Amino acid sequence: MDLSPLLDSLNDAQRQAVAAPLKPTLVLAGAGSGKTRVLTHRVAWLVQVENVSPHSILAVTFTNKAAGEMRSRIEAMLSLPAAPLWVGTFHGIAHRLLRMHWREAGLPQAFQILDAEDQQRSVRKLIKSLNLDEARWVPKEVTWFINAQKDEGLRPKHLKADGDPTREQLIRLYAAYQESSDRAGVIDFAELLLRVYELWRDNPDLAAHYRARFRHVLVDEFQDTNTVQYKWLREVTGSTGIPFVVGDDDQSIYGWRGAKIENLHQFRRDYPDVQMFRLEQNYRSTGNILAAANGLIAQNSGRLGKNLWTSGEKGEPVRLYSAYNERDEANFVVERIREWTSKGGNRRDCAILYRSNAQSRAFEEAMLAARMPYRVYGGLRYFERAEIKDALAYLRLMFNRADDASFERVVNLPTRGIGNKTLDTVRDYARANACPLWQAAGATLTQLGVKAGTSLHAFLALIERLDKETQGLALHEQVDRVIEQSGVIAHHQKEKGERGEARVENLEELVSAARGFDTEETGDMSPLAAFLSHAVLESGEGQADQWEDSVQMMTLHSAKGLEFPLVFLCGLEEGLFPHQRSATDPARLEEERRLCYVGLTRAMQKLYLTYAEQRRLHGVDSYGSPSRFIRELPAETLEEVRPRIQVSRPVFVPRKPMMEEEPVAGVKLGQRVRHGKFGDGIVLELEGQGSHARVHVNFERQGAKWLMLAYANLEPL
Ligand code: ATP
Ligand code: MG
Numbered sequence: 001m002d003l004s005p006l007l008d009s010l011n012d013a014q015r016q017a018v019a020a021p022l023k024p025t026l027v028l029a030g031a032g033s034g035k036t037r038v039l040t041h042r043v044a045w046l047v048q049v050e051n052v053s054p055h056s057i058l059a060v061t062f063t064n065k066a067a068g069e070m071r072s073r074i075e076a077m078l079s080l081p082a083a084p085l086w087v088g089t090f091h092g093i094a095h096r097l098l099r100m101h102w103r104e105a106g107l108p109q110a111f112q113i114l115d116a117e118d119q120q121r122s123v124r125k126l127i128k129s130l131n132l133d134e135a136r137w138v139p140k141e142v143t144w145f146i147n148a149q150k151d152e153g154l155r156p157k158h159l160k161a162d163g164d165p166t167r168e169q170l171i172r173l174y175a176a177y178q179e180s181s182d183r184a185g186v187i188d189f190a191e192l193l194l195r196v197y198e199l200w201r202d203n204p205d206l207a208a209h210y211r212a213r214f215r216h217v218l219v220d221e222f223q224d225t226n227t228v229q230y231k232w233l234r235e236v237t238g239s240t241g242i243p244f245v246v247g248d249d250d251q252s253i254y255g256w257r258g259a260k261i262e263n264l265h266q267f268r269r270d271y272p273d274v275q276m277f278r279l280e281q282n283y284r285s286t287g288n289i290l291a292a293a294n295g296l297i298a299q300n301s302g303r304l305g306k307n308l309w310t311s312g313e314k315g316e317p318v319r320l321y322s323a324y325n326e327r328d329e330a331n332f333v334v335e336r337i338r339e340w341t342s343k344g345g346n347r348r349d350c351a352i353l354y355r356s357n358a359q360s361r362a363f364e365e366a367m368l369a370a371r372m373p374y375r376v377y378g379g380l381r382y383f384e385r386a387e388i389k390d391a392l393a394y395l396r397l398m399f400n401r402a403d404d405a406s407f408e409r410v411v412n413l414p415t416r417g418i419g420n421k422t423l424d425t426v427r428d429y430a431r432a433n434a435c436p437l438w439q440a441a442g443a444t445l446t447q448l449g450v451k452a453g454t455s456l457h458a459f460l461a462l463i464e465r466l467d468k469e470t471q472g473l474a475l476h477e478q479v480d481r482v483i484e485q486s487g488v489i490a491h492h493q494k495e496k497g498e499r500g501e502a503r504v505e506n507l508e509e510l511v512s513a514a515r516g517f518d519t520e521e522t523g524d525m526s527p528l529a530a531f532l533s534h535a536v537l538e539s540g541e542g543q544a545d546q547w548e549d550s551v552q553m554m555t556l557h558s559a560k561g562l563e564f565p566l567v568f569l570c571g572l573e574e575g576l577f578p579h580q581r582s583a584t585d586p587a588r589l590e591e592e593r594r595l596c597y598v599g600l601t602r603a604m605q606k607l608y609l610t611y612a613e614q615r616r617l618h619g620v621d622s623y624g625s626p627s628r629f630i631r632e633l634p635a636e637t638l639e640e641v642r643p644r645i646q647v648s649r650p651v652f653v654p655r656k657p658m659m660e661e662e663p664v665a666g667v668k669l670g671q672r673v674r675h676g677k678f679g680d681g682i683v684l685e686l687e688g689q690g691s692h693a694r695v696h697v698n699f700e701r702q703g704a705k706w707l708m709l710a711y712a713n714l715e716p717l
Helices: 012-018 035-048 064-078 090-100 116-129 139-151 165-184 189-202 204-213 227-237 262-270 287-297 326-342 357-369 386-399 404-410 420-433 437-447 450-470 475-485 488-494 497-516 527-539 586-600
Strands: 025-029 057-061 086-089 216-219 242-247 275-279 318-325 350-354 374-376 551-555 564-569 603-617 620-622 638-640 672-675 679-687 694-699 703-708
Touching: 012 035, 012 275, 025 035, 025 262, 035 057, 035 064, 035 216, 035 242, 035 275, 057 064, 057 090, 064 086, 086 090, 090 189, 116 139, 116 165, 116 497, 139 165, 139 189, 139 227, 189 204, 189 227, 204 227, 216 227, 227 242, 227 262, 242 262, 287 318, 287 586, 287 603, 318 326, 318 703, 326 350, 326 357, 326 564, 326 603, 350 357, 357 374, 357 551, 386 404, 386 450, 386 475, 386 488, 386 497, 386 527, 404 437, 420 437, 420 450, 437 450, 450 475, 475 488, 475 497, 475 527, 488 497, 564 586, 603 703, 672 694
Parallel strands: 025 242, 025 275, 057 086, 057 216, 216 242, 318 603, 318 638, 350 551, 350 564, 374 551, 564 603
Antiparallel strands: 603 620, 672 679, 679 694, 694 703
16 A cells, blocks of 8 residues: 555554544544544545545534644645535534525524523523422523433433423423424524434435435544434444544543443444554653553543553653642642743643633633733633623723723614714824823714714713712612613613523623622722623633633633643642532542543643642632542652641741732731631641741631631731
8 A cells, every 4th residue: 555654653553543444443542642643644544545535524523622623734734725624523513514404404594503501591481481490490400401311312202201290390391492492493502413413314315415425424532422423423424434433431521411431332333344443652741641640540440441651751740739729729820830931831832721610710810910811711601792791891981981992892882873983083083192082082072063972972971970870889789770771781672582682681690790799809999890800800801812822721621632731730629620519429430530531631741730728619618628539640650849838937937028928917826816707716826928828727616727828817806
């Protein structure tokens, strides 16, 4: 066979997989062994060597980020645009197919997609409209049930209650939800996949067309396919298509969403002539990182088993940092990244990984304070929604008239007859006089036509009035007043259909968010100012642009398939990771362990693990112990960054010049102190200094606790 230069950069095992005969293929291999590399090379091989038309290739992967990377790698190898090639996520491809075949799929042409939040809202509405008790029929759980059925390829008519009244009600809710979604012409994520499966199943001609077309179907991260995705694969390959799937049973992390490791076995049964390849050499990580990961995953039972090795250097030990709290953890990470960049490293090569989205918050705050560009990867968040941004823009402008971006956003929203021509006059004036748009608007009023001038004047007056009239009101009253009087609510009430309703509900939720906003910790800031900066963080507006060199932040789930020279795996505490829900269920615990394995194996050169002794998450303090996963790592691969300070000493250390941090005065051994949450107690020990100073207090009601002096706000009594 022609030894194409395509194969030069591969090892023997990889080469065999890439150049394998055109038969169903399964590549089963550990992290970083080149599965994705093999898959992309296989595509190039098919086109260049086997003369397969790019038209007949369908390549599927899990995240948009991975799909984008795959596309560009293939384009580079083939030195042609990969346009005729279908590369995408299961959802993306399903969407594309449904747009093309909406009629056959029984959808209106303009069908809309519901994201996870929209879906839950719609379920909640349904529950309300049926007069069911929301406490008993929790919208989130009902949504979960519906999606789980869809992931299994099941419609209400396939389900049996078997005399279980709860299940019976859930099935009824599923049916009602589906009816109302169909009527409204909206489809949720799980529906996308199920619809395409049904589309092919129920339209044999169409299925035959796609079977003839997509002879080659390649799937990355195969271990995380769910039942309906697998059925889909079976439909499109039929008896003639040639699947090429790659995966790693140790990285299956979507069991909670219906993914089935068993699909790996099923695949071997369904394609009896399958050819199997194993890759065992890891090219990504240093010896230490790999040994740590191997040691961890060895604790799982029922693995297919593999022996992953590297010929690379042993590298540095994996570093473990025990932080006092989440802020200390974040500062530690920021300092390490500073070190990295000061030695010439790129920020984009640093990744901060965590179990739950809410953890990003402390890191974002630390990076904003350190002016370190960062990006958080994840779904559309509440504060990113357009209507919420509109409402916030009003609030911002009230707070700060010089906020030009907010001015631009709402000056003509809702429409009040302020056109682009008027705005151009204002913008020109602002530019010429280097002043904010607000000021320019005031100054140009007389130069404008009567109509435009009146409209603009009314807008300025509105903001002034809102500001004046809401002074002294509680935060949520302020917000309520603003969304009413600005006309934003009325604007969306006029909008027809689901979208408009959803927007109005979202705006109403903003009032609740303001009511629930913890103004306790705002310090000198006014509650409104604190709320606005909270919203900036929540909306990710502090984030760097896509092209800027920035630190990468994401959940462990979204890190799948990616790699970074420097990785921080954070929040390794019992209850957080492994997640509380999983601690008592052995199967779920193993899934958490695989998730940890995924995290460890993202690291190429340096890996830090961190945990916090005290953590505030969702406004609640918790005191977790270090995650069991830390104990499960081979000790010889680990090194503690800062062994505990052994000496206790008073914190009245002489103040160091140039140090920002002052020792917290007024607290000494034996002193009685008062804490906002824990009440009164006596200081038993003091240790560390500056921002690291800690205090051990025996509280009368809560017992002894270690606290960070800088954050504890202890009041000497
Ligand atoms: P994961 O399980 O995390 O998805 P993977 O098995 O898909 O990992 P890849 O991402 O394809 O692994 O490869 C891991 C890294 O090793 C990449 O940087 C890749 O370029 C590199 N690599 C893979 N094979 C080779 C090789 N033969 N020579 C040099 N580098 C390689
Ligand atoms: Mg991969």
